[in-house]
Every structure is written in structure tokens, then in C-alpha cells.
Amino acid sequence: xxxxxxxxxxxxxxxxxxxxxxxxxxxxxxxxxxxxxxxxxxxxxxxxxxxxxxxxxxxxxxxxxxxxxxxxxxxxxxxxxxxxxxxxxxxxxxxxxxxxxxxxxxxxxxxxxxxxxxxxxxxxxxxxxxxxxxxxxxxxxxxxxxxxxxxxxxxxxxxxxxxxxxxxxxxxxxxxxxxxxxxxxxxx
Numbered sequence: 001x002x003x004x005x006x007x008x009x010x011x012x013x014x015x016x017x018x019x020x021x022x023x024x025x026x027x028x029x030x031x032x033x034x035x036x037x038x039x040x041x042x043x044x045x046x047x048x049x050x051x052x053x054x055x056x057x058x059x060x061x062x063x064x065x066x067x068x069x070x071x072x073x074x075x076x077x078x079x080x081x082x083x084x085x086x087x088x089x090x091x092x093x094x095x096x097x098x099x100x101x102x103x104x105x106x107x108x109x110x111x112x113x114x115x116x117x118x119x120x121x122x123x124x125x126x127x128x129x130x131x132x133x134x135x136x137x138x139x140x141x142x143x144x145x146x147x148x149x150x151x152x153x154x155x156x157x158x159x160x161x162x163x164x165x166x167x168x169x170x171x172x173x174x175x176x177x178x179x180x181x182x183x184x185x186x187x188x
Contacts, residue, residue, distance in 0.1 A: 017119070021159030022166060024076045025111035028052075029104055029167040032082050033174025036099065038181060042090035049082035071122035077114040081107045085171075096175055104171035108163030116156045 031052070032045035053075065060073045088103035089095075 015155075017116075017155040018159045018162070020074075020076075021112045021115055021155075022163055024078070024115065025081070025108050025159075025163040025167050026170045028078050028081055028111065029085075029107050029170040030174040030177070032085050032107070033099060033103070033171040034177045034181075036085065036089055037096055037175045037178040040094060042086045042094070045082040045085045045089070046079060049078035053078055074115075074119060074122060076111075077118045078111075080114050081110045084110055100168060100171045100175060104168035105164045107171070108165070108167035109160045111167075112156050112159035112163055115159075 028049060032048050035048045036042070036045045038044075056073075056075045060070075060075055063073050064070055084106040085099065085103040088106060089099045092098035092102070
């Protein structure tokens with residue numbers, strides 16, 4: 001291994017975190033908004049998030065039973081963000097447009113933070129990658145992570161910012177799916 005590999009791995013890790021945050025927040029915003037507006041009952045988004053969280057725990061257990069380490073799969077934290085969507089829908093007396101604007105932004109911004117807290121509780125992937133096999137680099141070639149400007153390119157801030165914009169659109173899509181479902185049901 002050399003210093004270039006270390007830098008590449010660190011960049012890849014930050015990029016994968018942002019992609020992970022965006023994909024998770026988009027799935028939550030579409031599904032939660034769909035079920036929330038379809039039933040019209042605040043609390044449905046949290047119920048949806050609970051079901052999806054249980055599915056991911058089952059997947060984590062399956063990987064663990066195959067011999068992979070416990071920290072191989074990161075279970076996304078959906079429930080707090082779904083609670084915020086439910087709260088926005090309930091506080092505005094079931095106003096769909098406020099669910100899209102306020103709930104979408106809250107979902108997108110909170111998902112990044114909650115998932116980063118979750119990632120802090122597992123083993124450091126960088127430490128794991130360099131532990132096996134142990135590096136045989138001479139001291140002068142051992143990469144040192146720069147500490148200056150460490151949080152300048154923060155994946156949490158990037159994930160929250162991009163998520164706050166994109167989840168509004170995806171929440172609107174979830175509400176639109178409800179409209180389409182009603183039309184399909186009426187056509188039958």
C-alpha cells in the first residue's frame with residue numbers, strides 16, 4: 001500500500017457516505033410520503049420506517065450468519081427522520097404541501113446527521129482495511145491524514161445540503177404516487 005491508496009480510499013469513503021445518505025433519504029421520503037398521504041394518518045411514516053428498519057436488521061443478521069463482521073452492514077437510521085415528517089404533517093393539520101416542503105427538508109437534513117451518528121458506533125473502515133494484512137511500509141512512506149481543514153469537505157454537510165433539496169422533490173413524488181394509486185383504483 002502507498003499514500004495514494006490511502007487518499008483514494010478516504011475520498012471513496014466520503015463519496016460513498018454521501019451517496020448512502022442521499023439514497024436512504026430518497027427512499028424514506030418517497031415511501032413515507034406515499035403511505036402518509038394514502039392513509040392520511042400521522043404516524044404512518046414512522047410505521048413505514050420501523051418496518052424498513054426491521055428488514056435491514058434481518059439483512060444484517062443474514063450477513064452476520066455467513067461469517068461477516070457485525071460492522072459489515074450499516075443499518076440506516078430512518079425512524080427519527082420519519083418522526084419529523086409525521087410531525088410536519090400533523091402540525092399543519094394534514095397539509096400535503098407543507099409535508100412536501102417542511103417534511104422533505106427536515107427528512108433530508110436530519111438523515112445525514114443520524115446516519116453519521118450511526119456510523120460512529122461501528123469499527124472504522126480505514127482502520128479495518130489497514131489492519132489485515134498489516135502494512136510493511138517504511139516510516140517515511142506511512143501516510144498521515146492531514147488535520148488542517150479536516151471538516152472543510154464534510155460529507156455530513158454535503159449529504160444534508162443535497163438531501164434537503166432532493167427530498168423535497170422525492171416527497172412530492174411520493175404524494176403524486178398516492179394520486180396515481182387513487183386513479184388506478186377508480187379505474188378498476
